[in-house]
Amino acid sequence: MAYAITQTCCTDASCIAVCPVNCIHPAPGEPDFGTTDVLYVDPRTCIDCGACADACPVDAVKPADTLTGPDAVYAERGARYYADRDPNPAWTEPRIPRSLPPGTPAPRVAIVGTGPAACYTAQELLRCADAEVTMIDRLPVAGGLVRFGVAPDHVGTRGIGESFAALLRHPRVRTHLGVEVGTDVTHADLVRHHHAVVYAVGAAAPRPLGVPGADLPGSLPATRFVAWYNDHPEAPANLVDLTGVRRAVVVGNGNVALDVARLLAVDPDSLAGTGIAAHALDALRAGGPREVVVLGRRGPGQAAYTWPELHALKHLPGVRLVVADSPETRAALARADPADPTDHAALLHDVPIEPVDFGSAPPPGRRIVLSFSCAPVEVRGLGRVSSVRTTTGDIDAQLLVSAIGYRGTPLPDLPFDEATGTVPHDRGRVEAAPGTYVVGWIKRGPSGGIGANRLCAQETADSLLTDASAGRLPTPPGSARDFRRLVRGGAPRPMAGAR
Ligand SMILES: Cc1cc2nc3c(=O)[nH]c(=O)nc-3n(C[C@H](O)[C@H](O)[C@H](O)COP(=O)(O)OP(=O)(O)OC[C@H]3O[C@@H](n4cnc5c(N)ncnc54)[C@H](O)[C@@H]3O)c2cc1C
Ligand SMILES: NC(=O)c1ccc[n+]([C@@H]2O[C@H](COP(=O)([O-])OP(=O)(O)OC[C@H]3O[C@@H](n4cnc5c(N)ncnc54)[C@H](OP(=O)(O)O)[C@@H]3O)[C@@H](O)[C@H]2O)c1
Ligand code: SF4
Ligand code: SF4
Incomplete structure (x- = not known):
């Protein structure tokens, strides 16, 4: 009996990378990816290995024969999705993540925010380069909308917060919580101590009624x-x-x-x-x-x-x-x-x-x-x-x-498009401010589930690493230690959770 994908799927595509028989679709690059509500397992080719269930961060993949009640329909929907499709579709082109040429100094990157867009960006930078990452959030608790937006009864979805929390414990990540950029530290402070700054600040304001x-x-x-x-x-x-x-x-x-x-x-x-x-x-x-x-x-x-x-x-x-x-x-x-x-x-x-x-x-x-x-x-x-x-x-x-x-709000020292509530960018690169990038809802606008931020983060990280490879990132005069001192000395609020 095959596996099936259920309600909590946030389409982050983690399962696709581990499936040995290419039976989870639509995959990134295929026509429906980006618009589909959930991904689907092809029951004709699934070999029941369970790798996708292990890889899923929100516990959405289950053996189809264990689905009962309202969930049973997810197995039927999977079968219907594949009814007119080829049982052996072509594998999509594997994505080769960008890496830095030998000898390129490892960039030190400040990421503002600890929501999904920030965490996927950090993951990408840590995987592709020896980057050192400083994560900063105005709130005393990390997670962005995964912690303070996702409904409390969406227990599986909230589980993705655990994998993000593990990322914050990575040896090349330093996290400062309870520190607001624009109030406790400035954009210039970040630039002075990092090769690059990525804003992953979301879009927290309401659209007015x-x-x-x-x-x-x-x-x-x-x-x-x-x-x-x-x-x-x-x-x-x-x-x-x-x-x-x-x-x-x-x-x-x-x-x-x-x-x-x-x-x-x-x-x-x-x-x-x-x-x-x-x-x-x-x-x-x-x-x-x-x-x-x-x-x-x-x-x-x-x-x-x-x-x-x-x-x-x-x-x-x-x-x-x-x-x-x-x-x-x-x-x-x-x-x-x-x-x-x-x-x-x-x-x-x-x-x-x-x-x-x-x-x-x-x-x-x-x-x-x-x-x-x-x-x-x-x-x-x-x-x-x-x-x-x-x-x-x-x-x-x-x-x-x-x-x-929701609606994004302007950030000090960055351009802002009032019509969309986003920061204008080219593939995540803020051209008006070299070495500065955006990702997530402040880049794309307030739509898309958690998984949509993963592809968005890959694009932004690619732009950043391209600039690092080409020697386009400014060299910061200040060190990581200077920045920690600045934050300790300058932030008036308690540094709950800072490392
Ligand atoms: C109510 C709600 C429920 C949702 N439920 C689901 C769901 O069940 N499943 C799903 O797939 N998707 C869900 N989504 C969508 C998902 O939450 C978003 O796609 C995702 O959170 C956007 O990520 P982000 O990192 O861009 O922004 P956010 O998650 O908003 O993260 C932004 C972070 O930046 C910090 N920040 C902002 N300004 C500053 C500053 N100046 N200095 C320092 N830090 C700053 C914030 O404190 C926050 O932690 C939901 C969205 C909402 C609004
Ligand atoms: N998977 C999950 O469980 C989950 C949970 C929460 C959020 N999310 C995701 O988070 C994103 C944001 O969700 P969202 O619900 O905030 O935004 P949304 O999906 O953009 O929906 C906004 C709704 O408000 C309506 N609207 C806008 N302006 C209005 C006005 N002036 N008067 C009356 N209605 C108005 C829109 O109608 P029009 O279409 O007519 O403009 C639309 O129906 C979405 O991508 C969503 O899927 C996912
Ligand atoms: S159980 Fe194995 S074969 Fe089936 S969809 Fe998951 S990873 Fe692919
Ligand atoms: S949440 Fe991600 S890993 Fe889980 S089923 Fe959906 S796409 Fe696959």
Whole structure:
């Protein structure tokens, strides 16, 4: 019996490199890689060796015959993916990582951030050259969104944090936590002590909702709400008051919106023992909503969530998933073709479509309502949210979470593109600042799962090593020891976790 790849796959392609028979696809360089939600094992050629399961950092690969309940469908999807494909596809060109010519001095590289983009970049530099890496993060805990973004009930996905934590213990890595670049140290400080500086600072700001009332108590962006349930050091325990919340509205149709909806709707007892913050669990137990309404401003065919996350929502224990009836939604769903894997609306073919009375208290039981072609126009309430006016009518709700995407913010001394919220670059190289590079969400914008940062990091590391080989990296006057002294002397905050 073959292996199969399940929900937590973050498409980082680690399994492809270890498969002895080339039966995991799409691989980097193949057409669907970069758009597929998960990778697939070809059951016709898999020899059941288990190497992929050992290599997977998020525990996504399982023997197909052990998959039960909602997970059983992953084996079927794998078989369907290969139904019309060649059982012996050509091997993709192996990637030969760039290395430095003999005699080139090993570069000393500062990486700002400790999220996935930073860690994949460090891995690449350590593997390809004798680089010394200084990792710096403004937070006292490493991991970026793997620690403070990924939902606490995505236990397998959070497991990737362990492999990143091991990287921070590498003998050629020094880590400074609780040090903010731009406040505690400057870009010039980094340049003075390193051959190259890589910014992997992510995109932590919320996209503004921009409707009247969006700042009322009881209305907040997902950036804050997610930080609250993940115990982010800057999100106070009392940030979210769920007292009296019967119905919550979540704006947006991406995976973050589904994370927020799921955590609000599920029986809080099922979250005990996950990494959820104790204060969030207490608040959910004391007064979480019975109904969560997820608003998509476009139709079901244009939703940004991925199939595995929607599939999980359909099977959430104790929670009914329904689609709010409307003529547009009914028409879009009627047109959907369940046989077409690219038809996003078809993902809802087995979800009931029902009229919903948004003006009355929610019915007994827990439910999530997907309401399409519906956008907020105003958030209303006296002193706190009591209703949301939308393009299709009013919704009686006591909490609004706006999950409409993240946004990068400008970095001192670097160029910035206001339209995309990213730093302009060429293959990761910031041309306006020689020796400076970007990677991850601050380079590409705030989309893509954890694994997408791996290819992105390979590209940035390649550019950096190309510049090192060509002698284009400036020689820093300061040493690594000088930099450590500077950080110890200059950083006003405790150096929790610094080595
Ligand atoms: C809520 C949420 C849930 C997600 N869940 C999943 C999931 O389940 N599966 C999946 O595959 N993907 C998931 N993703 C996507 C994934 O988290 C991102 O692809 C990834 O984290 C982006 O990596 P990054 O390194 O660019 O940014 P980040 O992970 O944000 O890391 C940036 C780091 O830089 C640090 N930093 C910022 N500014 C400074 C500064 N000035 N000085 C020093 N340090 C600084 C930050 O503290 C942070 O540690 C999720 C994203 C979100 C928002
Ligand atoms: N695998 C996982 O479990 C997981 C979990 C969380 C996040 N992630 C990944 O992290 C990335 C970021 O996720 P995300 O959900 O923040 O972003 P996203 O995927 O870009 O989704 C943003 C959503 O907000 C909507 N939106 C934007 N502006 C709006 C406005 N003004 N009013 C109403 N709706 C608006 C968008 O609709 P339009 O399409 O109409 O613009 C879209 O539906 C994604 O790649 C995601 O897959 C993965
Ligand atoms: S079990 Fe072995 S043969 Fe099968 S997909 Fe995994 S690595 Fe490839
Ligand atoms: S997370 Fe990576 S290693 Fe695991 S199945 Fe997906 S692509 Fe393969």
